[in-house]
Amino acid sequence: MNIRGALAIYRNELMRAFRTIFGSILSPVITTSLYLIVFGAAMSGRMPGLGGAEYGAFIVPGLLMLTLLSESTSNASFGIYMPKFTGAIYELLSAPVGVAETLVGFVGAAATKSLILAVIIMGTAALIVDYSIAHPILAFGYIILVSAAFSLFGFIIGLWADGFEKLQIVPLLILMPLTFLGGTFYPISVLPEPWQTLAMLNPIVYLVSGLRWTFLGTADFPIAVSFGFTIGFLVLCVGIIAVIFRTGWRLRE
Template identity: 75%
Template sequence: MNLRGAYAIFKNEVMRAFRTVFGSILSPVLTTSLYFIVFGAAIGGRINEIGGVSYGAFIVPGLLMLTLLSESTSNASFGIYMPRFTGAIYELLSAPIGFVETLIGFVGAAAAKSLILATIILLTATLFVDYSIAHPLYALGYIMLVAAAFSLFGFILGIWADGFEKLQIVPMLMLTPLTFLGGTFYSIDMLPEPWRTVALANPIFYLVNGLRWCFTGESDVSIGLSLAMTLGFIAVCTAIIAFVFRTGWRLRE
């Protein structure tokens, strides 16, 4: 394995985030702060508790998941799309770097940036709400899994996209709505039928509840099911990327 090559890709992608600090870090933090102000203060004043947890603390995992999904996807998709757009992808393909090293470099960097951002979001949340993490080690592991899963998804999106608008259309029309409808700001026990059943068909719902269990010890579904959904998604994305590198789809076009 060419670890030096993987590290070179990783370092370049991480440094790109620090060259665009406002868009990569400050903007998501400001957006999350607005969510805390609007939902935590305005709506939280009308909802005392959900499942024995204050409303402000209840929405922390959901807002963190919203940031993780969007940032992991956008970082990874943009990271692999730009070499394709500029033609530098051919230098990468001709270099002595394999499938595994490329994933470690691009996906690892996107996941690392998301983890840095998640840490900043959690620190920012302490300014608005009083929350605790019931299972800190599980929370760390689960956040890393989600960041890796959607960095892989973003990598696939960056290979599939043939224009900048396609890099935005999937997160805008799919991920963000599914996250909002996945119990970010509410428990599905608050929904009437048939909307409760519809919510159970949303895959993001299981991810949000898995992270909520790590924070509060309570969720609408078991942590085992949430973990299985996350690991299954990682396996599917990895298989798709392996197929792409084996066939050269979109990479050599």
């Protein structure tokens, strides 16, 4: 493996985030803080089925997952799309770096940005609401797993997109609504039928439930289901990327 090549891509992508620090880091943190303040104040004491947790503490994992999914996907998709847009992708393809180095560089940088955001958001949330993490090691591992999986997913979107509009279709029109409907602000158990059954068809429900379990110790679904789903999605994304690089689809057009 070309470690130097992978680190060069990684550093370049990571520095891009710090060059646009307001849009990449500060804006998501401010948005999440506003969600905590507004929803925490408006809904506190009015939501049943929280297992004894305060509403502000209950929505912290959901809001954290909302940021992780959107930022991981957007950062990775934009990172690989720009070389395609400018034509620099051909230099990358002719350089002595393979699929592994490319993924370590682009996906690793996108996942790192998401982890930085997660740490900042949890620190900011601690100033607004009183919450604790029941399983900190599992929470950290699960955050890394989700960041990596959706950075890979964003990488696929960046390869698929042939215009800036397509970069936003999946994150804004599919991923964001599914996250809001995935139990970010409420437990699935309080939904009446048939909405509770329909909610279980939403894959984001299991991701939010998994992170909420690591924070609160209780969730709508077993943690093994959430971990299994996330690992399966990560493996699927790696397989798709391997096929794309093997066939050159969207890379050599």
